[in-house]
Amino acid sequence: MFRRLGVGVLALSLAPAAQAPEIWIRASQIGYLPDDPKIAMVFGSGPLPQVLDVVAEDGRVTATAAAEAREGTWGRFSTFAEVDFSAVRMPGRYRLRASASSIESHPFAIGNDVFADAADAMLEFMRSQRCGYNPFLDVVCHRFDGRTAEGPRPAGSFLPAHGGWHDAGDTLKYLITSSNATAQLLLAHRLSPAMWKDRANALGQPGANGRPDILDEARWGVEWMLRLHPSPGELYHMVADDRDHSGWRLPQDDASDYGWGKGSYRTVYFATGAPQGLGKFMSESTGMANVAGRFAAAMALAYQTWKDSPADAAFARECLRAGRSAYALGRAKEGTQQGNSYGAPYRYNESTWADDMEWGAAELYRATGEAGYLRDALRYARVIGATSWLGRETVQHYEFYPFMNAGHFRLHGLAAAAGARREVAAFYREGLEAALNVAAKNPWHMGIPFIWCSNNLAVALATQGAMYERMTGARLFRALSARQRDWLFGTNPWGISMFTGLGSDSPTDVHIPWFKLTGRVVPGGLVDGPVHESIFGSLKGVSLSRPDRFAQFQSREAVYHDDWQDYSTNEPTMDGTASAILLMALQQAN
Secondary structure, three states, X not given: XXXXXXXXXXXXXXXXXXXXXXXXXXXXOOEEOOOOOOEEEEEEOOOOOOEEEEEEOOOOEEEEEEEEEEOOOEOOEOEEEEXXXXXXXXXXXXXXXXXXXXXXXXXXXXXXXXXXXXHHHHHHHHHHOEOOEEOOOOEEOOOOEEEEEOOOOOOOOEOOOOOOEOOOOOOOEEHHHHHHHHHHHHHHHHHOHHHOOOOEOOOOOEOOOOOOHHHHHHHHHHHHHHHOOOOOOOOEEEEOOHHHOOOOOOHHHOOOOOOOOOOOOEEEEEOOOOXXXXXXXXXXXXXXXXXXXXXXXXXXXXXXXXXXXXXXXXXXXXXXXXXXXHHHHHHHOOOOOOOOOOOOOOOOOOOOOHHHHHHHHHHHHHHHXXXXXXXXXXXXXXXXXXXXXXXXXXXXXXXXXXXXXXXXXXXXXXXXXHHHHXXXXXXXXXXXXXXXXXXXXXXOOOOOOOOOOHHHHHHHHXXXXXXXXXXXXXXXXXXXXXXXXXXXXXXXXXOOOOEOOOOOOOOOOOOOHHHHHHOOOOOOOEEOOOEOHHHHHHOOOOOOOOOOOOHHHOOOOOEOOOXXXXXXXXXXXXXXXXXXXXXXXXXXXX
């Protein structure tokens, strides 16, 4: 028999007796490419089935797979087994079912387009985060962005800073995250150009415009970034601050006051490369190379994308000029520009910058062929090395952003010397091996710490593994990468896809005001993801609005709540979603 828990989650037991052990089967709710590792999990509090059937949509058993016991515990569960059904390659819709029982997984697909369709939905979420004109709401918001703080212009000077994307459930805008999102969207298109659909116009409204939607979205980011770099010596990194946290409202109704009246101009922060803040909390900034490097990478990728289009050639040249001048600012002020806070201690605590300068230099070399950029990229690659969050038990919020170094990947194919290519690949391998050691300590084989934005870390680890395979041809970390990816799509204790609207059970009560207030949830948004129980208990303003439907699956190791009041686990993020789009492109390209 089975009984239903929440939306689309089946909690299944072997017999109706109350004392009978409960058993759950978890697999990706999106599915798998035909050549993918396909590993599901069976777990419970007692004996587990030894064999699972792979059942087609018409009810036929098409294959069987053994359930191999694995050691470990998670919350109240003590028995786990892996089910490897990688031999099933025929496209179609399937379920996994314990032989001679009614215990089964949710349905999933095997096919060549499973990740292309997922990526298309993720772009829909990106459009819903647009600032300026928002196609989800069909309104214009934040028309007065913004007025400057610090920098060469008189304080309070007007600087056009409209556009860009709102940051998660807030309406702030960060170059820290948006530069990464823009660059990753452009890279995703370059890696798999045939993958993308054309369903929206440049404003994000329904209707084709002859350009892939991913390039419409990337250009929305590029154009905003150009406004933040109005002259070679100026780079602005943030619009608004935590004064934005003034209650739940739609973006067009934002009445936050930055000193020019409610709902009026918002502060635009100049990148000083030094500790900064207008309230009682100061950042620990040491330079600006992180934002300058990512800015340069995005602009050089934009040039590569549009330089051969007659209609866009002038725009491409503008992007290249901006990329060059921003990169020069980063070289002059090596170090990190952190986010600013005003009345609360939370901010983006980025501490690394050489990875961003490596990426910027590598893309500028691809754009220009100038040897100096290649020399810089190799130098910065050796400065950052394998430094990352991988293998660590905990890190500060966004400390090792962007969570994986795309610079190593983009430099690898440019390095003429075989030794340099091996060196760069070895940096990736060192991090992946550290993640393997972490993964061996839990039955889900997750190689990440369960800190705030853990889902972003899972995306990053899966991406680094996919990039390493493309760099070297070695499949050493393919299973590790697949487990991180499939965790995001439902192979996790809660049996939930971590993307809104994707899969048979996905987040519906997320921490985004315009979703909650309109009653509409846009598909494709990657939520922050599970955090250690102690983190959930320590954050200010985090609570639950109703009984937890996942209570029986929670553990000391990690908790997840589909509840709008838990911003620590259920807030979709713009930059995390953009990173997932890049991961989807890497899956498709493989």
